[in-house]
Every structure is written in C-alpha cells, then in structure tokens.
Amino acid sequence: MSPSLAALAVATLATPDPAAKAAAARAMAATWRQGALPLGRTIPPERPARPERPELRRPGDMPKRRATGSLAHRVALLHALAHIELNAIDLACDILARFPDAVMPRAFHDDWVSVADEEAKHYGLLADRLAALGSAYGDLPAHDGLWQAAEETAGDLLARLAIVPLVLEARGLDVTPKMIADLKRAGDEASAAVLTVIYEEEIGHVAIGRRWFLFECERRGLDPAQAWRELVRRHFKGSLKPPFNDAARIAAGLVPAEYAGLAERP
Numbered sequence: 001m002s003p004s005l006a007a008l009a010v011a012t013l014a015t016p017d018p019a020a021k022a023a024a025a026r027a028m029a030a031t032w033r034q035g036a037l038p039l040g041r042t043i044p045p046e047r048p049a050r051p052e053r054p055e056l057r058r059p060g061d062m063p064k065r066r067a068t069g070s071l072a073h074r075v076a077l078l079h080a081l082a083h084i085e086l087n088a089i090d091l092a093c094d095i096l097a098r099f100p101d102a103v104m105p106r107a108f109h110d111d112w113v114s115v116a117d118e119e120a121k122h123y124g125l126l127a128d129r130l131a132a133l134g135s136a137y138g139d140l141p142a143h144d145g146l147w148q149a150a151e152e153t154a155g156d157l158l159a160r161l162a163i164v165p166l167v168l169e170a171r172g173l174d175v176t177p178k179m180i181a182d183l184k185r186a187g188d189e190a191s192a193a194v195l196t197v198i199y200e201e202e203i204g205h206v207a208i209g210r211r212w213f214l215f216e217c218e219r220r221g222l223d224p225a226q227a228w229r230e231l232v233r234r235h236f237k238g239s240l241k242p243p244f245n246d247a248a249r250i251a252a253g254l255v256p257a258e259y260a261g262l263a264e265r266p
Contacts, residue, residue, distance in 0.1 A: 004040020005032055005109060006100065009093040012116070016049035018086050018137055019127065022120035025089050029117035032109070039109065044097040046154075047147060048090040053138035054083065058145070069186035075135045077179065078191060081198075082126040083142040084172075085119050091164055092116035094150055099157040104212070111208045118201050125194045132190070152235050158216045162231035165209020166254070167240065172202050173248040199248075206252035225258050232262055239263065 008028040015021040031037055050056070092115040130136055149168060153159040176199040183192040217224040232240075240262045249256065 003031075004038045004042070005113070006040035006042045006097045008032075008037075009096040009116075010042050010044050012093045013045055013048040013090055013097070016051050018051060018082075018123065021049075021086065021089055022123045025093065025116045025120035028093075029113045029120075032113045039100065041100045042097060044094055046151070048087075048094075051138060054079075055141040056144035057141050058143065068182050071133065074183065074186060074188055074191060075130065075133050076140060077183075078126050078130050078133070079135065079137060079140045080142065081195075082123055082130065082137045084146065085123040085126060085198075086137070087146040088119040088169075089116055089123060090147075091150055092119055095157075095160060095164075098154065099160075102157045102216075104215075108212055108215075111212070115205050115208060118205070122198045122201070125197065129191050129194055148237075149235075158213065158220070158222075158227065159231050159235050161209050161213040161216065162228050163235050165206050166213060166228065167232060167236055169202055169206050169209065170249060170252070170254060170259070171241075173199070173206060173252065174243065174245045176202070177245065177248075203248055203252050206249070206254065210253040225255070228258060229262060 005028070008024070008031065012021055012024040012028060015024050092112050096109060096112050096116070127137055130139075149163050150160070153163050176195055180192045180195045180199065183189075183195065213228070214224055217227050220227075240259055242260075242263050244256070244259065244263075246256050249259070
C-alpha cells in the first residue's frame with residue numbers, strides 16, 4: 001500500500017535524529033511533488049521525537065550569550081537557530097497531519113510541504129556552519145518553549161495559523177537583519193549568507209500563513225483583523241515586542257495596524 005502525506009509527516013515527527021528528520025522532511029516533499037501521494041489520515045504524536053542532546057531547559061534557565069562577534073557567541077546563535085529550524089520542521093509536519101477535518105485545498109498541502117522542505121534545508125545549512133566552526137547541534141542547551149505554541153493550538157487550525165506563522169515566524173523577520181549585520185561585522189560572511197537565505201524564505205513562510213489564515217477566516221465568516229487579535233490574546237503568552245520590520249512584514253502580507261495595536265498590551 002502506498003504511503004500517505006499524513007503518514008510521512010508523522011514519520012518525520014517520530015524521527016529523533018535531527019539530520020534524519022531533515023532528510024525525512026525533504027524526502028516527503030520530493031514524494032509529494034511526484035503527484036501520486038494521497039493525503040491520508042493519521043494521529044500525530046503530542047510531542048515530536050527528540051534526540052538525547054541538546055539538554056532542554058526552561059527559557060529563563062538558558063545561559064547568557066557571550067560578547068557579540070566572538071566565536072562562542074556565533075556558535076551559540078547558530079545553535080539556537082538550528083534548534084528553531086528543527087522545531088519548524090516539526091511544526092510544518094504537524095499542521096499537515098493534525099487537521100484532516102479542515103478539508104483544505106491541495107494548494108494548502110503544497111504550501112506546507114514546501115515549508116517543511118525549506119525548514120529542513122535551513123537546518124542543514126545551520127548544521128553545516130556549526131560543523132565548520134567546530135561545533136554541532138546538541139553541544140549547547142536549548143530551551144523547550146518552542147513546542148508550547150503547537151500544544152496550545154492543537155485543537156484549532158485557525159489558532160495554529162494565527163500564532164505560529166503570524167506571530168512566531170513574523171518575529172524572526174524582525175530580528176534576523178540585525179543578526180546578519182552582526183555576523184558581517186564579525187567577518188563571518190558564510191554564516192551571514194546562511195541567515196540571508198533563511199530570512200528571504202521565511203518571508204514566504206509568513207505569507208503562506210497569512211494566505212491560509214485569510215482563507216479560513218473567509219470560510220468561517222470572520223473578520224481577519226478581529227479574529228487574529230482575539231486568537232493572539234487567547235493563545236499567545238506575552239506581548240508582541242517592537243521594533244517591527246514593517247518592510248518584510250508587509251512583503252509577507254501583514255498589516256502594520258493589526259500587529260502594532262497588540263504591541264503594548266498589558
């Protein structure tokens with residue numbers, strides 16, 4: 001019997017080794033693009049499989065970063081980003097497997113398969129840079145807060161779209177340009193080039209989230225701005241922190257008036 005997209009997504013979630021997880025996501029994308037893979041139905045795990053390392057800690061227990069530009073700082077930055085990208089692979093696979101009852105168009109699955117594929121590529125680029133700097137993913141601790149958004153929004157596709165791409169990934173658009181500039185000042189052009197690739201493709205990921213958020217709001221008869229504000233207040237812990245990269249956010253289809261209004265809430 002042929003595998004299904006949902007089964008391959010769950011198999012990726014169930015793969016603990018980071019390199020193998022990234023390879024599984026890329027293989028899933030290649031198989032899907034051949035055009036003969038059914039959607040399927042399955043139950044994703046509550047949490048994705050993880051390797052024994054890195055040690056996972058609460059965000060507040062993470063060590064302070066070293067001085068900007070030092071080798072230790074650059075390694076810590078790339079390690080943190082690799083951890084984010086590994087989680088991003090799982091988040092994309094989870095959205096493919098968790099919401100079969102939403103009955104979305106094929107283009108929805110095309111988009112999130114593409115996101116999973118690119119997140120896997122990003123992880124590989126970062127792992128290669130860590131290796132070039134004498135380190136590896138798992139050498140440093142990482143925080144365990146990234147999967148909380150998936151757990152918080154597991155029951156509602158609209159909430160998932162509101163929080164993961166339109167809050168968390170959009171935040172990456174705000175902070176990545178400074179990271180790129182810092183790496184260039186430190187003379188690490190190779191790492192800066194990797195982050196530039198990631199930054200440009202993440203604009204597309206946020207745009208995908210926005211596109212399907214608007215689609216689902218229209219299907220439910222909801223006002224997108226009002227629905228997004230309510231979902232953020234209900235499901236996102238904390239506030240939206242300026243400064244915002246309005247140019248990148250607008251390129252992804254976000255509306256400044258919508259997110260700026262949530263920036264200073266109590």
